[in-house]
Amino acid sequence: MTKRRPQTLARLLDAALEAFAANGFGGTRIEDVCERAGYTRGAFYSNFASKEELFFALFDRHAARVLERFEKQAAALGPGAVTLADLAAGLAEFDDDERTWYLVTTEFTLSAIRDPQAARRLAEHDARLRGEAMRLLAERLARAGLRLRPGVELEPLVRMLIAIREGALAQSYVEPEALPPGTLERQFLPALLGAVTEVAAEPVAEPEHG
Amino acid sequence: MTKRRPQTLARLLDAALEAFAANGFGGTRIEDVCERAGYTRGAFYSNFASKEELFFALFDRHAARVLERFEKQAAALGPGAVTLADLAAGLAEFDDDERTWYLVTTEFTLSAIRDPQAARRLAEHDARLRGEAMRLLAERLARAGLRLRPGVELEPLVRMLIAIREGALAQSYVEPEALPPGTLERQFLPALLGAVTEVAAEPVAEPEHG
DNA sequence: GTTATCGGATACATTCACGTATCGGATACG
DNA sequence: CGTATCCGATACGTGAATGTATCCGATAAC
Numbered sequence: 001m002t003k004r005r006p007q008t009l010a011r012l013l014d015a016a017l018e019a020f021a022a023n024g025f026g027g028t029r030i031e032d033v034c035e036r037a038g039y040t041r042g043a044f045y046s047n048f049a050s051k052e053e054l055f056f057a058l059f060d061r062h063a064a065r066v067l068e069r070f071e072k073q074a075a076a077l078g079p080g081a082v083t084l085a086d087l088a089a090g091l092a093e094f095d096d097d098e099r100t101w102y103l104v105t106t107e108f109t110l111s112a113i114r115d116p117q118a119a120r121r122l123a124e125h126d127a128r129l130r131g132e133a134m135r136l137l138a139e140r141l142a143r144a145g146l147r148l149r150p151g152v153e154l155e156p157l158v159r160m161l162i163a164i165r166e167g168a169l170a171q172s173y174v175e176p177e178a179l180p181p182g183t184l185e186r187q188f189l190p191a192l193l194g195a196v197t198e199v200a201a202e203p204v205a206e207p208e209h210g
Numbered sequence: 211m212t213k214r215r216p217q218t219l220a221r222l223l224d225a226a227l228e229a230f231a232a233n234g235f236g237g238t239r240i241e242d243v244c245e246r247a248g249y250t251r252g253a254f255y256s257n258f259a260s261k262e263e264l265f266f267a268l269f270d271r272h273a274a275r276v277l278e279r280f281e282k283q284a285a286a287l288g289p290g291a292v293t294l295a296d297l298a299a300g301l302a303e304f305d306d307d308e309r310t311w312y313l314v315t316t317e318f319t320l321s322a323i324r325d326p327q328a329a330r331r332l333a334e335h336d337a338r339l340r341g342e343a344m345r346l347l348a349e350r351l352a353r354a355g356l357r358l359r360p361g362v363e364l365e366p367l368v369r370m371l372i373a374i375r376e377g378a379l380a381q382s383y384v385e386p387e388a389l390p391p392g393t394l395e396r397q398f399l400p401a402l403l404g405a406v407t408e409v410a411a412e413p414v415a416e417p418e419h420g
Numbered sequence: 421g422t423t424a425t426c427g428g429a430t431a432c433a434t435t436c437a438c439g440t441a442t443c444g445g446a447t448a449c450g
Numbered sequence: 451c452g453t454a455t456c457c458g459a460t461a462c463g464t465g466a467a468t469g470t471a472t473c474c475g476a477t478a479a480c
Contacts, residue, residue, distance in 0.1 A: 003477065004427070024320065026236010029467065042428045045469070099323075106320060110234065110313060113383045123385050160394050163377030170376060171369060173323045175333050184370050191405035192398065213447070214457070239437065252458045255439070423480085430473075436466090443460070450453085 009047055011037040016058050021100040025055060025107055056121065059108050062101065063125040070129065074136045082144040084197075088189035090140075091161060092182030094169070102169055126162075133158045146197040157196060164189070219257055221247040226268050231310040235265060235317055266331065269318050272311065273335040277342065284346040292354040294407075298399035300350075301371060302392030304379070312379055336372075343368045356407040367406060374399070 015036035019028045030051055034044050048054045112118040134154050141147065148154065164185065172181040225246035229238040240261055244254050258264045322328040344364050351357065358364060374395065382391040 002426095008428080022324070024236060024324075026234060031467075040429055041468085042430075044428095046427060103320060103323065106316065109380055109384060110316060113309075113313065114232070114234075119384050123388075126381075126384075156394060156397055159381060159389065160374070160378070160398050163374055163381060163394060164370070165377070166380060167373030167375070167377030168370070170319055171336075171373060174319060174329050174336075178333075179369065184366060184373060187366055188370050188402065188406065192402045195401035195405035196398065212456095218458080241437075250459055251438085252460075254458095256457060421480100424478095426475105426477075428473105428475085430471100432471080433469095435468075438465085439463095441460105441462085443458105445456105445458090447456075448454090450451100 008037075008039065008043055012039070012044065012047060012054070013058050013061055016054055017062070017100060017104060020055070020058070020107065021103040024103075025051070025111070030054075055108070055111075056118070058104070059121065059125075062104065063129075066101070067125075067128055067132065070132050070136075074132060074139075077136075077140075082140055084144065084146075084190040084193050085186075087140055087144065087193060088186055091165065091189055092185035094181045098169075098181075099173060102173065106166075106170075130155060130158050130162070133162070137161075141197060142200070145200050147200040149196055149198050152196045160192075161189075218247070218249065218253055222249065222254060222257060222264070223268050223271055226264055227272070227310060227314060230265070230268070230317065231313040234313075235261070235321070240264075265318070265321075266328070268314070269331065269335075272314065273339075276311070277335075277338055280339065280342050280346075284342065284349075287346075287350070292350055294354065294356075294400040294403050295396075297350055297354065297403060298396055301375065301399055302395035304391045308379075308391075309383060312383065316376075316380075340365060340368050340372070343372070347371075351407060352410070355410050357410040359406055359408050362406045370402075371399075 012033060015033045016028075018036055019032045022028075023032070028051075030044055031041055033054070034041050037043070044054075048057065108118065109122060112122040137158060138154060148157070168179075168184040169181060172179045172183070222243060225243045226238075228246055229242045232238075233242070238261075240254055241251055243264070244251050247253070254264075258267065318328065318332060322332040347368060348364060358367070378389075378394040379391060382389045382393070
């Protein structure tokens, strides 16, 4: 019987997201999650075997959502002319619940560094996400009339962009007033992207002074 | 009486570093720390009031050490000619216990995002560290015969470099074989630094195609 | 509409980590 | 060398979170 089941499961996961974001994995009791979801611990143990399993399930759902959202954004691309500043601006945008997700995924990353099983899970998701990002970036670059310079690979570049997003976000969330989210991206990504690309039509070798 | 005191305190902090890195803050019992240090819980409660206080103390000692190490590195700068690749290579180096520290500081960062008190502490430390990094970077750029382009500030640039280090490190620790630490730095920092600087002697405006 | 099964609530036992209060040994001081 | 004080060990009580076992209501099948 499954009319209630998916709903309670979803509400438990929603509650887990809130609770983990608020107090972290270790700081969250199973009963916290149940209270937020409006259930008792009975409902929890009927759906999950342990808090770890809940954490994994939460990550899976979250990963699916992120991917889904990203694909939609990619599909809904404006057809206008694209500049490097536009590209950077796109990478400087952050959703409202990005913070909640950041807290949970970062903690999951930590657990992945310690636990190979979690690491595989995370790596798999990241690979899919990078794949999407690579396609999107390639398309936007092409639309901007640019191409990667010889020796610059798409995947490492996407890894770099993700690293920047994550690293900058950490600083922004610790000091929101000193560094609003997106500041560093807008400030430096045009230069970085400009340095690793060249005009597709007339590939001019820019002078390097390093 | 203080012959033993500092030693036990140091051993407790060492043990805490190990334990927190291995199992995280929430996953570490006070007794874990004491066992690793070779004491009982009596020693702990004689030195700390709670696990949180231990965590804070650990962070303070760690912050001091990082700063100290960084200053020494800065002082021990080789006098040789400096290129952008050298600069990038310096930012691509990672100590062996960097991983341990990464795990602990990242968790502290998470707690700082949630707790204003921890945030202040972290922000203060980061500011000091950035100050050092700014001086060091300025010196090395000068030595390389470069200067920042108009509109590029030193502090945001250092923030950016730190963001890159942290973000790249996260990926490297999750997939050490796919992305050895330092890879992204070596690959992209020369381009980035080249794009935000210009030759000090003959300030030439490089063509931008974005 | 009746029945069987499923899902969540309730109640209980257990384990475990915590904090405190006290004791014994070691260290500095006279 | 004796003594007072400090520090870490030991022992205990307590609260809390966990997991399980059972019960009851709801839902689907017939």
